[in-house]
Amino acid sequence: MIYFVGAGSGDPELITLKGYKLLQEADLVVYAGSLVNPDVLQYVKEGARVVDSASLNLDEIIAEMVSAHREGKKVVRLHTGDPSLYGAIGEQMIRLREEGIEFKIVPGVSSFLAAAAALKREYTVPDGTQTVILTRLEGRTPVPETEKLRDLAKHRASMAIFLSVSMIDRVVDELKSSYPADTPAAVVEKASWPEERTIIGTLETLADLVQEAGIKKTALILVGDFLTASGKSKLYDRKFSHGYRKGE
Secondary structure (H helix, E strand, C coil), rough: EEEEEEEEEEEHHHCHHHHHHHHHHEEEEECCCCCCCCHHHHHHHCCCEEEEECCCCCCHHHHHHHHHHHCCEEEEEEECCCCCCCCHHHHHHHHHHHHCCEEEEEECCCCCHHHHHHHHHCCCCCCCCCCCEEEEECCCCCCCCCCCHHHHHHHCCCEEECCCHHHHHHHHHHCCCCCCCCEEEEEEEEECCCCCCCEECCCCCCCHHHHHHHCCCCCCEEEEEHHCCCCCCCCCCCCEEEECCCCC
């Protein structure tokens, strides 16, 4: 069995207990060195082989994992955040299936969740937006025609935009096609890392603020009224009845 494990957003304590235990048991850990906080590797047992995949291609990564697996070793493929979001695990899983090797995925805390925590905000607002859009701006990697940022902005939902801060001017231009210029917006750099930084403004001011701060990568762009609106949940309203409580 090979395990794909989410390392969490950066803070080494945000790895799940299951992920922590697997790292302690693994004989080989192949980790995404360009993104995973190396402090997470403190949980790897003494004597285990640790391989940084930052300079490896897909064939080399698969060869490392398959070779160790066939030697009877326990293998962990350690990804940043949650492997299911921009983790490029699909192609790895296809190759493992072709090799007849079973695998499991262990979820992790995504950076979009750590970013909301850093800002002390809730993406879904009672009596407000109930939708969160996770996306990216088209760059070297294309996006489908139906998922262009300009089109997604029409929903005016809460939005977390990955892998796009280096193109902040373009992001803002696309968003302003539907969101008002005074819509709250923020950037969280290295969410949950010790060097975490937050920039808060509006769509009108965000690009200038980000450029002044010199933020060019490893940051999330957040936009939406959730950054200032809170609402009031019916769930805890004393007049609201539900299956566990009768309202006044």
